[in-house]
Amino acid sequence: MKRRFQIGFLKGVGLLPHHQFLDLGCGTLRGGIPLIEYLDVGHYTGIDVRPAVLEEGCRELEEAGLVGQAPRLLGCKDLREFDAGRRFDVIWAFQVLIHMHDSVLDGALGAVAKHLEPSGIFYATVNLDERPEGTWQGFPIVSRKIEFYQQAVALHGLRLDDLGSLNSLGHVHPRLSEKQQSFQRMLRITRLK
């Protein structure tokens, strides 16, 4: 479901094969595999902080027969130092910002501002409730108010729109009710004009 949702959402908002696409926090290519298949050769770049998941991503790529699509998979320990050497039409962070403490988030938003084409769009999921912090595989699980994200992106010359809950966009969790899922939101982030 999480794989289908990602490509479905991105096609729905107008992702085209010729777009240059950055999958920030790409993991093992759960979302990446169909995107790599859809995008033109060499138009997918994935970055992740964990070398082991990128290695698994490479195996998934081989298994899917998509090595010829020439995606770039890059390891990056600190997003403040990330330089892809190019800009992107679409940057995507699916269930990634929710795993960032505020200083890491600031580095991620700096990387986005540096790499987004002037008319580019950054889509990111966040948790907008006020639950206590959790953990996932050594990362935090954070929730913040929308005002926090508005201020955080503005520091990097960006603005955001809340596109609604993931549930309302078709990301239907098999076990959680609509209400329980309503705090998971999709943000659309662009440059301040």
Ligand SMILES: C[S@@+](CC[C@H](N)C(=O)[O-])C[C@H]1O[C@@H](n2cnc3c(N)ncnc32)[C@H](O)[C@@H]1O
């Ligand atoms: C929940 S997984 C989502 C993976 C992928 N986006 C997907 O939907 O399948 C979160 C990913 O974000 C990566 N991540 C977390 N913090 C990061 C950081 N500071 N820089 C790069 N990647 C990060 C993790 O290693 C992990 O692979």
